[in-house]
Amino acid sequence: MNMVEETVLEIDLHALEHNYNYIRTKIKESTHFLGVVKAFAYGSDSVAIAKKLEALGADYLAVAYTNEGVALRDAGIKLPILVLHPQRVRYTTLIERCLEPSLYSPTMLTSFLQTAKALNQTNYPIHLKFNTGLNRIGFSENEVDFIIAQLEGANQIKVTSIFSHLAASEDLNEREFTQSQIEAFERISTKLLGKLDHQPIRHLLNTSGIINYPHAQYDMVRSGIGLYGYGNEASEDEKLIPVATLKTIISQIHKIGPNQSVGYNRGFISNSSMVTATLPLGHADGIGRTYGNHKGHVWINGQLAPIIGNVCMDMIMIDITGIDCKEGDEVIVFGKNHSADKMAAYSQSISYEILTGVSQRIKRTYLGN
Structure with a gap:
């Protein structure tokens, strides 16, 4: 144990590696891994955590806001970075720093397309977020046709992924609700994929989803709290190490x-x-x-x-x-x-x-x- 002489937050990157490797055992070798490093990597250090995840072989990172992604780019992080809640006022900066926006509403999609056109972009990567029951942010199922209409002939942007977020994946009493979300995502994403000329990545599972619903891992999973040593369940906590x-x-x-x-x-x-x-x-x-x-x-x-x-x-x-x-x-x-x-x-x-x-x-x- 390292004894301290002042108040410190000790960040154990060995523990992070252990947690990453453990979570990977829950998914297929071919499934991509996205590490969530928003909010200073859950209060620790987003740069140190991102660098370690990059070295470990993670495929993607995610932050909440554009400035968080900018800080990672300034630190030399090369991995693709998904911005989960981009604000329109930061679209230009987002594009300049090669960050990838989650677009979740008609307003977001049309305004980002306008920015991409103004900046002469071609096939700029975007991610489409759908609401399947969390009722926080996300396109609705009945907006798929609108999305397709906006994308037709719009070579300035290209859909890199389609995703949604589970509301209660850690609560086994809510299995029926979670399964309804999985079914909704399957229905929505299948409809959208059928109208695109390429196959974007699909992702739905968070940490508890990875543990409890591995059948719905699709092409990529997202882990936040699990990477930092918490599995939202006592038996899983025993297999993880707090970072x-x-x-x-x-x-x-x-x-x-x-x-x-x-x-x-x-x-x-x-x-x-x-x-x-x-x-x-x-x-x-x-x-x-x-x-x-x-x-x-x-x-x-x-x-x-x-x-x-x-x-x-x-x-x-x-x-x-x-x-x-x-x-x-x-x-x-x-x-x-x-x-x-x-x-x-x-x-x-x-x-x-x-x-x-x-x-x-x-x-x-x-x-x-």
């Missing part, structure tokens, strides 16, 4: 008597004599106020210590009564032994929120770089 570990240290230890308060607004009042420790991170670093007052715990020297009082902007206080520790000792907020899933459960949240909420002001360190 990110948030570590900090004990800044100061206090001995307090009964009926003393800790933190802002006297959020905690002691019932008896106790020992507390202050840690140098707070809600500005992604540890929300919801984790105060015994809603959250940290891991120190093999024991759990509850967060007490209200979480401050830059500090949290914990109860270390009975724990053998000293100022400067390392504390694990979440990681391999105390997962983000467990941390999130304290406040009825999910690992995604914990991971992506880690502040960019926290130093990143790397294993296996």
Whole structure:
């Protein structure tokens, strides 16, 4: 274990490799693999993760917004990059940096085609997103004919992939709904493919979809949370390794008597004599106020210590009564032994929120770089 002297987010690229290889065992050798690196690669480091995925042989990357893709291009990433939620104001930049847009509505398709024409593009790669039940973004099934009409004679763009997104692939109680989405995607994509003069890639499955519905892997799968060590199911979590570990240290230890308060607004009042420790991170670093007052715990020297009082902007206080520790000792907020899933459960949240909420002001360190 690498001991730290300040708050850091430790990124284990060996763990990423393990997770990538494990997820690949769930799909056919011929199936393409898209790694999702949006939101700073789920709160870690999009450049480091993208470079590792590129070295491991991933076929595609995906980001949410154009500026995320630009950052990867600036770092020298050569893989194709799908922009899942491009904004029209960034179309020119997107094309200039060889990024590939997900187009999900008539307005998006017509406006991007106009930009491609203005920039004298030929066969610029686009991806068509269909709504099969998530009801977030996506073309509807009855818009296929409109799409075909727009594409006729439009050699400025070319459909590279057709895809959709499952709403509840991790919830086996929703198998019937998920299967209805798979059937809708099959119906829509088959109709569209029948009217194109080439065969775009089809992709539907996210991490939980890869695990629970491998029969619907089509030509490519997309993995986000699984790459970072979380399988949305306990048995799968055991086979994956968390990539990110948030570590900090004990800044100061206090001995307090009964009926003393800790933190802002006297959020905690002691019932008896106790020992507390202050840690140098707070809600500005992604540890929300919801984790105060015994809603959250940290891991120190093999024991759990509850967060007490209200979480401050830059500090949290914990109860270390009975724990053998000293100022400067390392504390694990979440990681391999105390997962983000467990941390999130304290406040009825999910690992995604914990991971992506880690502040960019926290130093990143790397294993296996």
